[in-house]
Amino acid sequence: xxxxxxxxxxxxxxxxxxxxxxxxxxxxxxxxxxxxxxxxxxxxxxxxxxxxxxxxxxxxxxxxxxxxxxxxxxxxxxxxxxxxxxxxxxxxxxxxxxxxxxxxxxxxxxxxxxxxxxxxxxxxxxxxxxxxxxxxxxxxxxxxxxxxxxxxx
Numbered sequence: 001x002x003x004x005x006x007x008x009x010x011x012x013x014x015x016x017x018x019x020x021x022x023x024x025x026x027x028x029x030x031x032x033x034x035x036x037x038x039x040x041x042x043x044x045x046x047x048x049x050x051x052x053x054x055x056x057x058x059x060x061x062x063x064x065x066x067x068x069x070x071x072x073x074x075x076x077x078x079x080x081x082x083x084x085x086x087x088x089x090x091x092x093x094x095x096x097x098x099x100x101x102x103x104x105x106x107x108x109x110x111x112x113x114x115x116x117x118x119x120x121x122x123x124x125x126x127x128x129x130x131x132x133x134x135x136x137x138x139x140x141x142x143x144x145x146x147x148x149x150x151x152x153x
Contacts (some may be wrong), residue, residue, distance in 0.1 A: 018060040026056060046086055050094035067095045067102045074106040077140050082109055082120045110137045 039045040053064060055144055076084055088104040095102045111117045117136050124134040 010060045046090035049128040050090040066096045
């Protein structure tokens with residue numbers, strides 16, 4: 001089955017996953033919080049924010065699973081510096097701290113700027129086995145020319 005055929009058959013309908021009013025109240029309550037400056041240089045910013053995310057989610061949806069077990073793949077378009085790579089690492093660690101075995105694997109990144117592509121490749125492929133390396137593409141449009149099974153898988 002082609003990707004286009006699969007996408008045509010899939011139909012998503014909006015379904016609230018949490019109480020909208022409660023989510024709005026939580027957003028307002030946290031919007032005024034300040035992050036201590038020392039969280040940046042000591043490297044604790046993302047782990048602390050990931051932990052806070054987990055706690056907030058459990059308050060908004062106490063009867064729901066915090067995260068699914070298993071491996072989830074992702075990719076970034078117009079990647080910039082690809083800082084989201086570190087966010088997923090922090091989320092994976094926060095889930096592991098709560099006994100949830102989930103793994104986020106980046107499969108691709110796209111960036112037009114050659115210097116940024118070089119930076120991204122260094123960030124996402126550091127300490128990664130050759131078979132697990134992330135593909136860094138020039139542009140979103142170049143994805144169409146690639147093996148879709150590899151990219152989606």
